[in-house]
Each structure stands twice: as structure tokens, then as C-alpha cells.
Amino acid sequence: MAKSLKDDVLVRIWVQFEKLYPTEEDCIEELYNISKSERRLQCKKCGMRSYQRTYGERVLTCVVCRRQVSFTTGTLFERVRRTRPWLAAIWLMDHGLLVSSSRFHQLVGIAQSTALIIFRKIAAVIAVHMNVDESLPSGLFSVLFSKRSRETPANAHPRSEQDIIEQQCAESLSVRQEGADVRSVQQGLRDSQDTGTLKASLMATVEASPGKLMIDSDFGGLQPVELRVLSYLSASPLHVDSLLEMSQMPVGELSAALTMLELAEAAVRRPGDWYVLRRRALVGTGDGSSKGESYPSKEVRRGVEAFIETVRDNFHGISRKYLQSYLATYWCQVDRVRWGGGRLLNACWQALPVSSAQIVAYVTPLLVKLVFAG
Numbered sequence: 001m002a003k004s005l006k007d008d009v010l011v012r013i014w015v016q017f018e019k020l021y022p023t024e025e026d027c028i029e030e031l032y033n034i035s036k037s038e039r040r041l042q043c044k045k046c047g048m049r050s051y052q053r054t055y056g057e058r059v060l061t062c063v064v065c066r067r068q069v070s071f072t073t074g075t076l077f078e079r080v081r082r083t084r085p086w087l088a089a090i091w092l093m094d095h096g097l098l099v100s101s102s103r104f105h106q107l108v109g110i111a112q113s114t115a116l117i118i119f120r121k122i123a124a125v126i127a128v129h130m131n132v133d134e135s136l137p138s139g140l141f142s143v144l145f146s147k148r149s150r151e152t153p154a155n156a157h158p159r160s161e162q163d164i165i166e167q168q169c170a171e172s173l174s175v176r177q178e179g180a181d182v183r184s185v186q187q188g189l190r191d192s193q194d195t196g197t198l199k200a201s202l203m204a205t206v207e208a209s210p211g212k213l214m215i216d217s218d219f220g221g222l223q224p225v226e227l228r229v230l231s232y233l234s235a236s237p238l239h240v241d242s243l244l245e246m247s248q249m250p251v252g253e254l255s256a257a258l259t260m261l262e263l264a265e266a267a268v269r270r271p272g273d274w275y276v277l278r279r280r281a282l283v284g285t286g287d288g289s290s291k292g293e294s295y296p297s298k299e300v301r302r303g304v305e306a307f308i309e310t311v312r313d314n315f316h317g318i319s320r321k322y323l324q325s326y327l328a329t330y331w332c333q334v335d336r337v338r339w340g341g342g343r344l345l346n347a348c349w350q351a352l353p354v355s356s357a358q359i360v361a362y363v364t365p366l367l368v369k370l371v372f373a374g
């Protein structure tokens with residue numbers, strides 16, 4: 001899209017936002033309406049469910065015992081001083097727009113650093129939902145790594161972050177001993193030390209056995225309900241309570257599904273009822289090899305190219321550190337069915353709080369998730 005045309009669209013969507021949500025109070029009200037439709041707050045002191053509240057305020061007062069509670073506690077918005085910039089960012093993304101933090105800070109009147117944090121937290125929410133597709137080596141995107149981050153070594157090009165993480169991964173893999181497939185990857189890693197990077201080695205491994213780097217998306221034999229639970233899981237641990245909320249399933253049905261996923265080695269249970277998606281990426285069965293397709297497939301290649309082009313158009317370059325964040329944002333932009341029509345705001349409302357420290361500490365892993373439209 002030409003720059004001026006894109007800006008026209010942005011201005012039009014922005015004007016709509018300003019009309020609907022002219023003040024902070026209107027934004028709080030929007031969040032309150034979402035929270036109301038979801039569950040009725042119960043007073044922790046007396047158990048009543050009746051509250052008094054003033055328009056645009058987060059604090060609710062129990063009509064019986066006068067205990068006060070903020071309805072945004074425990075949500076992504078709990079420590080947010082002004083929710084309007086958040087709703088603005090979500091609104092623009094909901095309409096399929098990619099906005100740079102510099103443009104957004106002019107538009108909304110907040111610091112650019114605050115704008116970046118907002119976009120990255122929203123991307124983190126989206127990324128939680130990206131887990132049934134394919135994993136790709138982050139090195140495929142290295143042409144984009146032109147911005148420095150705190151991971152970039154002094155006097156080195158931002159792209160050197162990729163070399164560093166590949167090296168770290170090679171070191172950690174070479175000390176692990178798990179099954180034949182991992183050993184073959186290890187062999188590949190050892191070989192790669194003479195010839196170059198881990199990327200080359202990973203690519204060589206997958207070329208020898210296409211499909212190995214793909215997370216099995218069918219997990220043969222799983223029931224639809226189990227696949228649904230699986231779709232909530234990712235590499236970061238998710239508590240069973242969150243799964244209950246997200247899936248709205250009865251406890252018994254959810255725990256049965258989780259047990260099946262454990263037996264199928266698709267999920268791993270951690271102490272305290274935390275669940276993670278089992279990374280089959282490096283220990284896959286290699287069944288994909290029988291299909292005789294090249295890796296990455298044409299579709300994946302096209303997706304990667306389209307992403308690279310979009311990032312160049314909108315952000316020029318990015319840091320490697322936040323690649324996964326841009327991949328999540330991109331998914332939101334291209335998959336209008338999945339993320340339009342208020343779905344992004346709902347996902348943000350249901351997400352657990354993400355601290356700025358978590359965002360600052362985040363580093364895109366060696367394998368990234370990329371989901372294509374629909």
C-alpha cells in the first residue's frame with residue numbers, strides 16, 4: 001500500500017476511535033462492559049455480588065460490606081495508569097493496521113518507549129495463541145536484523161545476535177542426551193562448527209529429513225477437544241486455572257484432555273499443575289520425509305517473504321530480540337478473521353498480566369512461530 005494511502009486509512013480509523021472513546025473514562029467503561037459479560041465479581045469479604053460504581057472508574061464498592069476492589073486486578077490492564085493508549089493500539093491492530101511506535105506516539109501523545117512496551121505486550125498476548133503451526137529457524141529472517149537491542153554486543157552488527165543465540169543453543173544441545181533424533185542433530189551441530197552456523201546445520205538436518213523441524217500439527221489420533229486444549233499451550237507454562245478460563249470446559253473434561261495430551265507426548269505437566277507444549281520440533285518422527293516436499297515448503301517460503309516485505313515497508317528493520325513479537329503482530333494484521341471484530345481486545349482482557357520487566361528481558365528463541373492467514 002502506498003504510504004499516503006496507508007496514512008489516509010490510519011487517520012480514518014483513528015477518527016472513529018476518537019469518536020467512540022474520547023476520554024479515559026470511556027475506555028474504562030469499555031473494559032468494564034467486557035468484564036461484566038464475562039463473570040460477575042464476587043466480594044471476597046462477604047460473598048455478595050452487588051457493587052456500586054461510578055462511570056469510568058475502576059474501583060467497585062461492595063454494597064454490603066463496602067469493601068473496594070478494582071475490576072482490572074489480575075488482568076493485563078491492572079497496573080496501567082491510562083488505558084486509552086492501550087485501547088487505541090488494540091483498535092488500530094483490530095482494524096488490520098501496522099503502526100510504528102513513532103507514529104503511534106505522535107497520534108496518541110505518549111512517549112515512544114511507552115508505545116513500544118504497549119505494542120510488545122499486545123504481541124505477547126497474540127503470541128500465546130500461536131502454537132499449532134510451524135516452527136522456523138529465526139535465522140531465516142536475519143536480513144531484517146538491523147536495529148540494535150540490549151542483546152547486541154558493543155561494536156558488533158545487530159545481526160551478530162543471531163550468531164550468539166545459535167552458538168548458545170549448539171552448546172546446550174551438545175550436552176543433552178535424548179534419543180536418536182537429537183543425537184543426529186548433535187552430530188549436525190558438531191559438523192557445523194567447521195562450516196558455519198547452526199542455521200546451516202539445522203537446515204541441512206531438515207533437508208535430509210523434511211518435516212523434522214515442524215511441530216506435528218496433527219498429533220495423530222487426538223480428539224478435537226484435545227486439539228483445542230493443545231492449541232492453548234505454548235513453550236511458556238500455563239496454569240490449569242488459566243486453561244479452565246480460556247477453554248470454559250468442565251474440570252473433568254479438561255483434565256481428561258490434558259491426560260490424553262500427556263500420554264500422546266504433546267504436553268508436559270510441570271509441578272503445581274502448569275502445562276507446556278512439548279517441543280517436538282527437534283525430536284519429531286520425520287514422517288514428513290515421505291511426502292518428498294522441499295523444506296521450507298513453498299507456502300512457508302512465501303509466508304516468510306511476505307513477512308519480510310511487510311516489516312521492511314512498515315518498520316524498515318527490527319532487532320532480532322523482538323522478532324517473535326513482530327511475527328505475532330503480523331499474524332494479527334493478515335488474519336482478519338481470527339483477530340478482527342473485537343477479538344484482539346477480548347484476548348487482551350483474558351490475558352494474564354505481563355510486566356514491562358518481562359518484555360525487556362524477552363529474547364526471541366532460536367525457533368520462531370509464524371502463523372499464516374486463516
Ligand SMILES: [Zn+2]
Nearest residue numbers: 043046062065
Ligand atoms: Zn462485601
